[in-house]
Amino acid sequence: MRGLRKVVTVVDEVLRDVGRPVPVPVRRVAVAAVVRNPWAGRGFVTDLQPEVEALAPELARLLTGRLIETLGGVERIEAFGKAAVVGLDGEIEHGGALIHTPYFGNVLRELTEGTSIIVFSDDRLPAGEPLTVPLWHKTAAATRSHYQTVQIRVPDAPRPDELVVIAGAASGPRPHARIGDRRTDPVVRLADLEKLENAR
Template sequence: MSTGVRKVVTVVEEVLLELGRPVATPVRRVAVAAVLRNPWAGRGFVADLQPEVEAVAPELAQLLTGKLIDALGGADRVEAFGKAAVVGLDGEIEHGGALIHTPYFGNVLRELTEGTSIIVFSDDRLPAGEPLTVPLWHKKAAATRSHYQTVQIRVPDAPRPDELVVIAAAASGPRPNARIGDRRTDPAVRLADLEKLETAR
């Protein structure tokens, strides 16, 4: 690949029981990570990151999203999504952000998964082998609380100091046994209302 991807790691989990209770619809969560050399490694402070973003980010997005969709059984099986980047110790946090926080990555991921929401994310600078928790939310209705969840991934030998790990993640449904409502059913809650409740107790 022109992106210089060293390896791809896929983590798949399927939740069947929660607190010993069968889950009505088992939820599959997937995270796919690409390990690649940081294109800005060894160059000091690079003011303009755009050329590498345009060259690398779309190819990464297509690679990772294709594997996500395959693992879930089709774009229509993706209900929630997220993205993340881990920067090796010799890189800038901005290097990870450059590869996931622009339309060259996000718009490709969103289009291929048939989503419309902004994509929730996490990023960090970590030594090799440290886990990263990737948040997910609904691909078309980000405020849908039932789909707020996470998936964790670690690559034992990455990122090396001059590498990046770029991650796309998705879930086939909501949290197991989700039952805390959403903004359509929430009461109006203000500090004054909470103070009245406390006084009543």
């Protein structure tokens, strides 16, 4: 892949939480590709599309393939997310261009057999700063048990003229999830809360 310098994979496997065993151990994975920013040194580029079409699908295939391999199959992916870190000489829009278009998102979604919109984070940071990648359920975004995060840090990236593009996934929900679900929540309005507060 043009401009690819390295790929970093982080695996977080939760076996116990608050002293209690997790019923089913959950693996959270983030895979990061460190690539040269294709717009670096070119000033303000009005049309980002040619580079997006050339690079974003390749990144999506690479990162999603590593997620599937690390988790042991596409059926093991229950939650997903995406992120980008732009080096200090780039624009936030450069990271957004590579992860927020169908050339990345649709490929990641199709390869993971997901249907949900993919939750994301992005930032412009110096090399070595951590980024938290949010995750949620790949087919039912309202499933609150799968709202979680995985953190990744690449010690020598992004350099000022680089981007770090990340795909994340989890094999299950948060440990001991027990705060209900948006489909079964009661209707809560400000007026209802005021009644509760007045009754105390």
